Amino acid sequence: MRKFPIIVLGALILSLCLCGAQADETTLEDGAVYKLTSQYTGMSIAASCFGMSQLAIIAQTESYTGSLNQGWRAHREEDGTFKLENLSAGLYLTLYKNSKKDGATISLSEEKDSLSQRWTLKAYEDGVRIVSASSGKCLQLQDDSRDLKCHVVQNEIGAGISQKWRVT
Secondary structure, three states, X not given: XXXXXXXXXXXXXXXXXXXXXXXXXXXXXXXOEEOXXXXXXOOXXXXXXXXXXXXXXXXXXXXXXXXXXXXXXXXXOOOXXXXXXXXXXXXXXXXXXXXXXXXXXXXXXXXXXXXXXXXXXXXEOOEEEEEEOOOOOEEEEHHHOOOOOOEEEEEOOOOOOOOOEEEO
């Protein structure tokens, strides 16, 4: 089994000095299943539509229940990035239209050879961020909302309080 970078050990996140330096990458196990939980709200993210159109929106749901729509299988790419496949839909976490804009929607779509579906985990002093290999921006709850079904978007690293995730 191949592995790729992560610095999350159970509930412990290793602290790194931000001091203007780039964050360290962390590892996920290729083929392993993970849940993505907001450190800000304690809620998980999942596919919000169960018809599973190719553009299903990713949204915050209740705390992890074990539902397949909250499960994500990691697929390592040759460049060290990874794709996240939703267990319920069989579709991949995708930066919609490969946008570089703050606030761009995160959706699900069929697998393709595109940076819009490739992600890295970056460990910072204050938590782990899920970063787009395409835009260099990270996942964040829209408007730092605590609301159920709040959409997940991308934003500049450090621009919001809801950018920290537990990937377990």
